[in-house]
Amino acid sequence: SQKIEQNSEALNIQEGKTATLTCNYTNYSPAYLQWYRQDPGRGPVFLLLIRENEKEKRKERLKVTFDTTLKQSLFHITASQPADSATYLCAPRSYSGNTPLVFGKGTRLSVIA
Amino acid sequence: SAVISQKPSRDICQRGTSLTIQCQVDSQVTMMFWYRQQPGQSLTLIATANQGSEATYESGFVIDKFPISRPNLTFSTLTVxxxxxxxxxxxxxxxxxxxxxxxxxxxxxxxxxxxx
Incomplete structure (x- = not known):
């Protein structure tokens, strides 16, 4: 069955450092992978999408990589700030593009000032 | 993008009763989904509600427990x-x-x- 694993439930880092979150998937052949941010008690907010033929995507302080050989995506936040503290969710999507997203459990990031 | 609002934002209910949740979108969309997120867990898909067809429920969810309406392309309800x-x-x-x-x-x- 399809499985999505995010490296850890919680990650604590010091302000100013780079946070790296990992998403591994099995039994998927995703055409692209999406990353979302979720704050407590709120719905997920779309951050970035990376396609299978893209190795890397950047948006301001965010960087996502996608390695279809390793079946892994890395999500980086550089120069992290306390405001980046949230749960980050990954969601790979296959070529059957009309199917809804299935999410990993997420990684709860805490940036400590 | 799409802007989505839900009503109510929160509620406290007694067991045995039912609650209908409304979802309003600011644009016409064909595909709409309902998810549940239990405390400390990730999102679990309940059903897909496309306008013009019956809702499709995921394993573990049934229509009698979670009836869904999708009367038009901008609105849906989920009843618990x-x-x-x-x-x-x-x-x-x-x-x-x-x-x-x-x-x-x-x-x-x-x-x-x-x-x-």
Missing amino acids: SNMSPEDSSIYLCSVATSGGAGMSQYFGPGTRLLVL
């Missing part, structure tokens, strides 16, 4: 019927739009439900 404390959760409406990068999915703010 005969509630028990196990139904305490955040319920999220989500819509999908197609673009150059494929299908993007957007979420409402959620409805926080506590069943006593």
